[in-house]
Amino acid sequence: MSETPDPRAASDAPSQRLTRLIARDFRNHADLDLAAETRFVALVGENGAGKTNVLEAISLFAPGRGLRRADFAAMARTGGPGGFAVSLTLERDGAEHRLGTGLEPPGPDGRASRLCRVDGGAAGSPVAFSEFLRVVWLTPDLDGLFRGPAGDRRRFLDRLVLAVDAGHGARVSALERALRSRNRLLDERPDDGRWLDAVEREVAELGVAVALARRETVERLDRLIGQTRDDAQPFPWASVRLEGDLDDLVAVWPAIEAEDRFRLGLRNGRHRDRAAGRTLTGPQTTDLVVRHGPKDVPAGTASTGEQKALLIGLVLAHARLVRVMSGIPPVILLDEVAAHLDPRRRAGLFEALDALPGQVWMTGADPDAFAQAGPRTQVLRIGG
Template identity: 80%
Template sequence: MDEAAAERRVARLIARDFRNYAELDLAVGSKVVALVGENGAGKTNILEAISLFTPGRGLRRAEFSGMARGQGPGGFAVSLTLDGAADGHRLGTGCEPPGHDGRVSRLCRVDGAPAPSPVAFAEHLRVVWLTPDLDALFRGPAGDRRRFLDRLVLAVDASHGQRVSAMERALRSRNRLLEDRAADERWLDAVEREVAELGVAVALARRETVERLDRLIAQTRDDSAPFPWAGVRLEGDLDDLVAVWPAIEAEDRFRVALRQGRHRDRAAGRSLIGPQTTDLVVRHGPKDVPAATASTGEQKALLVGLVLAHARLVRAMSGLAPIILLDEVAAHLDPRRRGGLFEALEVLAGQVWMTGADEALFAELEGRADVVGICDGRVV
């Protein structure tokens, strides 16, 4: 992919009836955009609007019906104009007001033409983000790390979300059949075959991304950098299978394990093996200790470094430098690391959008960034 395509940026963001914005028309020209305003002004809402141009529900994982402005008609629209391509593109998404049945349908457009799903946006744009919700990632439950892991994969493989959703539906079908003791075992065999195929596909996609990320980090690590490097790997029964066996053999072995585990899974009320039990194991590289045992500040720095490394991986694997969304990151870093972050962002390919309550946090970026004031859903 040519260099111009790899350096696409958001040049204009338009939103209507989105969150606390009745009308928003924001044009920017810099590689770094800093949104400044009091808590609740609507800074994160702008980041969320950009994050909707990926498969899924954006950085808050919210229902689309809940994104519409409370005093609005019930629907919303967001569009991005991209700069940096040979011929700029315009992407749009949103939803109409709920129908009589209460359902909300997501709408997607590329250059004015309807798109079947947000997967179509991946041809033009990739997005990665870091939010305060991730601060407890290393100490929290494995499910949080799996969601983070799948976001890592989704940024390089836009079809991954569909595979994960299909796998989760197949697992729910198996659980329902296990609850019905009169269920025909042939139905269970068929569902377990589907679970095995989808589960191995999900596990392989996760494994490829994590292994490539770990290699990239190892090749570029610097023990003296302000953000410590991380060691990453996957832990789980199915992950061990796909690490040793070819895909077809792994599917067969997984399917046998599911059949042999029916009695146990029926008693537990859920499937106890499979990609839904995978954990992302992260270590603090320079100290060689589990990330969960590092200090709160070290964990924050480790997470920032991991997201920046992932942004480099996204460009390497997709050919598109991603848009990087950093919500309230600078406020939680000491001055040395804050300066290190700004230096890293300037050399990192990809446009960066940051938020902060204090304009002084971005003083070092004077003349090198668009600093935009936000107040009560308005640009000031």
């Protein structure tokens, strides 16, 4: 495994920022056109004005379904034509690029299709955007991450991996389909050994690929945090690791051997998995284990305020990792983050963001929440 470069070293990452965002019939925005002039962009307005919708529009240029994980049909404006369009202008090292995505209105068959475009040409999927843009985000939905179910942390983990490995989403989706096929075979045709062998071979190959991608990202992130940790910072550092049966396998065995052992475990566990109605081993049971570094306690046992600060520190560290691994400074989306911090941590947040090379888009109801960011912040008021 390759070493993680020192994140404090001089970077040759390109200088870039989003300079314009246009949204048509997206969520509550019939016709939105925003010009961004600075690295810090603060969107202010009353609750329900559509501030988070703007962040969601930007998040569509990352692999997946955006920061709300919503169906695309649900993003089309109520009362609109049934489709939507979002475009970004990206200024990168003196050149401009135009990225666009959206949903065509349903045709006669009632089906709508997603479109992706790069500099006027059609792109096959949002993965094409990763050549130009990486996006990370933090939303209030993540506040209960450390105390919530393992499934929430797995989704967060896969988002961390997606930001550095755009192909990870396709592998996870293919694995989910293969697992559904296996579960269905166990239920309907449990004695069909030939088909079960075939689908378990696919599950093993995809499962090990997913586990290895997760492991590489988490190990690099933990190492980067260790290189830059500072107990005096307002956002405590975290230690992160993976916990799961397949994660233990790929940590010890080469990929081919891990596949063979995982496949044998699936075969031996057919009766048990059929009784349970699901596959009980594999990457779908992985948990992301996070500890509060300075206190050396599980993150879930820390206070609510400590968990919030720990999560912010983890997301900021991930943004640094994205820049190191991809060479692209990520756009950072922060939804209602500053308003819930005390003045010391709020000032610390802006200082930490200023040390990162990427552009930052933030939301808040009160413009005073961004006063400590100073003149480096462009405040845009979003109306209903």
